[in-house]
Amino acid sequence: MLSNKAKYGIKAVLYLAQFEGEPVQIAAIAETQNMPKKFLDAILLELRNAGILRSKKGKGGGYTLALPARKITIGQIVRALDGPLAPIACASRNAFRPCDDCTSVDLCEVRAVMLEVRDAIAAVLDHTSVDDLRHRRHQVEPLLIYDI
Amino acid sequence: MLSNKAKYGIKAVLYLAQFEGEPVQIAAIAETQNMPKKFLDAILLELRNAGILRSKKGKGGGYTLALPARKITIGQIVRALDGPLAPIACASRNAFRPCDDCTSVDLCEVRAVMLEVRDAIAAVLDHTSVDDLRHRRHQVEPLLIYDI
DNA sequence: ATTTTGTCTACCAAATCTATAGATTATATG
């Protein structure tokens, strides 16, 4: 599940990517992107602490990307704000934690599928950069094509 | 995110699949599978209402699969218990709902990636049946292979 | 020194998750 926090975070980074290097203030992002300013405060701070953004205080300050847009993946942003991508902790590759009720981690069928799911999610999010997303054709295909 | 509810639900269905047609009582599932009985009560009821399980009251009663195990997918179970697979409502194909803060659904980049994610998740869960999972070799590959 | 802008600490309301308790209803069997 993608929280509002992560959604705002992605949108904010996407917005920042438009201003190569030039600092943008929180207030400007909040207004143009339609997000609560104070909430965005905390989000941008987390992204800064994760090394995705850079900040500058005082007049003329604001936030910028800490890396080129093609080096920042959506996966990094989501992980920084929502934690591991895996649907369940025992299926996480970077933050594994066994279930309390599980007798055998290795034989758990639920874990087996959820590992596949986590890999499928990571395959998408870790291979989509902010730059990719910005230049993507987002033509929405008719829903019927995908309904099985 | 997979809730405990859905995890218990999958495990319970998997367990039921071992007893072709023969009713199994909630208490028996709860004990052998290490789940809170009363919680499981509610879960099995939901799965019954979703047409995945069948129940029989009274002596000799219990729960059975309502369909052959190869006709029940993990996707069905998860949807019945946790709702839509999509990470965000605007990216759901069966339960679409636009975001409050979104100005243009069609042009939203977040939605575009999340649609891909939802398809990736569904591809796994809708193509894995209870039967598949039961007979799967669940050898766990070394984690390193998948770390990119 | 003052203004601007990010940073930090605390707090809070609402929703969701994870159950639990207890009464009730249907079914099989003697």
Added chain:
DNA sequence: CATATAATCTATAGATTTGGTAGACAAAAT
């Protein structure tokens, strides 16, 4: 019919997470 069995329904409740808000503080530019 009486009884035991097992699912079902209703109600409630604690814990955690989500989605914020308020206000003081710190750094930088002018």
